[in-house]
Amino acid sequence: MLENIRLSFQGIWSHKLRSLLTMLGIIIGIAAIIAIVSTIKGTSQQIKENLVGSGNSNVEIKLMQGEWPYASGNDTRPSYVPVVDENIKAEILAVDEVTGVASYRIGSMYDGINCGDIGLEGVSLIGADPDYLSLAGYTLTAGRLFTDRDYDRYMKFAILDATAASTVTTGESPIGKTIEIKGDPYVVIGVVEQTDTFTPKITSIEDWETYYGDSAGGRIFVPDVDWPMIFGFDEPYNIIVKPRSTDDMTKAGKKTADILNDHFTNTNSENQGENGYKYRSQDLLEKAKQMQEVSESTSRQLIWIASISLIVGGIGVMNIMLVSVTERTREIGLKKALGARKSVILGQFLTEAAVLTSIGGLIGVSGGVGLAYLISNVAGMPVAISGAAIAISVAFSTVIGIVFGFIPSLKAANLSPIDALRYE
């Protein structure tokens, strides 16, 4: 066997150009597959790393109407949707997978908020409960946070995030400035920054909607108790929970949503149907996975196309092996005259085909790795080289050699020694 492999290398080396051209189909196919698999793996790894690495594994549980979030800021709380009070929060906190809970209300304001002459457009107004800011990963960069006293006294205080702060003032501190929310003056007492920032890779408008859609203009936080004063009606709460670990995100979200839904007061309302309201968890990891699945299914189709190149490459190998058998008819005849069995000749040619395609596979793998890094540099896509994909690719190229080398090898093995020796 080793002898055969050594001879195959000799044979391939003595026909360098021909061997290279024969391997080309295999090289291209394997390189394409490695490059595609690397980008898929890179993207998925980056999404996960961003989520885990940022520590932002919080799960939001939002009131949904069918597929859409409750149209906030427009309507009063449906009477059967519960008010999330301390009791419900305590119940949620009792869930094993949950280590923290906060409630908030959110409204996207396209107008109605201004600071003097400066309008704050597209800003998200968030009514935060006392735990919200710390739980959601905000840290204070200037001023102070809300105190219990602010909540008790329904103080008209506001805290801005960095984006909103930069809109309000340029250079100077926004602390102490007054902003008007629907005509009501609110005093800015602090500026916060989300330290554990999750910066997902934005490659499409859908991604943007997922991660930033509701807060492009920045965020303004007010005590949630002020909410009815701003909007004039009571709005349902959204919940944010901190799971025990990243792996618990989905479970924590679902269990919390179940608890909230159990508190609905209508048991058989017509509103429970498709258009009914329901709390549902918004798991970023799950969302990311969904997005990824779309891109993966596209990539899978690409892999199929690359596989066709492998088959074409295999046929090329078969063709050249047939030529090689014809060229070496005399050699085969001689070997048979010296006592080589059919199996010996078969083994020799199969080994040669397999070695040829395996070398092609190896070249293809290195080409694919190179291509992957090229993609990552040029198109800025994350890549991760998969060891399993490399192993499978090389093994697969060997199999191609054996499969497509079989007919030529059989032809060689079945040559009659006298015909082969006489061949001119």
Added chain:
Amino acid sequence: MLLELKNIYKTYIQGSMEIPVLKDINLSIDEGEYVAIMGPSGSGKSTLMNIIGCIDKPTEGTYLLDGYEIEKCKDRELSAIRNKEIGFVFQNFNLLPRQSALDNVGLPMQYAKAGKKERRERSLKMLEMVDLADRVNFKPTQLSGGQKQRVAIARAMVNQPKILLADEPTGALDTKSGEQVMQIFDELHQNGVTIIMITHSPEIASCAKRVIRIIDGELYEGTDAPKKHVASEQETPAEDTREEKEASEEEQTSEDSEA
């Protein structure tokens, strides 16, 4: 009796024509004999040689070799017989161009599944026997014609077969190299190897203890051959040898360029 051919016929079919090559050949050769087969080109002597060497099959007749009924043997058994019972020497050497002399000699042992060490040792011994111990790692392209033929003889004898078949072993060699080859054959004969050799040259044939002639597919022992053929034989060989020499030279060059 080492080998016995009985009523051997060989007929080639070319299109709708049947071309008889061997007609009713009866031949028996004892162990240790040194036989020369002579005859004009196209007389069928090579075909006879190939049948004896189990690389061709007769159309009709029976062939017994060292107790084996060859026409009943399976492919696998024939391979083993060719490997262990018979050594081949060709006019144009038929060495593998990309492999060293040592590897070429060891080839039949590889097919006999001999161990690597044993293979090397015996191959070296064989190359010593043909006086090429200093050319062990040379490739065929680096060897002269006579040296190549001696490598081929070493290869033929490496599995210690009973029979050595040589198809014009000196046909492509100069006189001096040819003499060296014949000397080796003599030594082998003295060691009890049965040698069957095709030749055109009466001089070479005279080395053999027994001469048979094939003329138009029929076999004649010694001087039984019809007079006119014996006479014509004297003229044809020179021409023949030259032609074949050229042919083999061409082959060598093409082999070289491939390598």
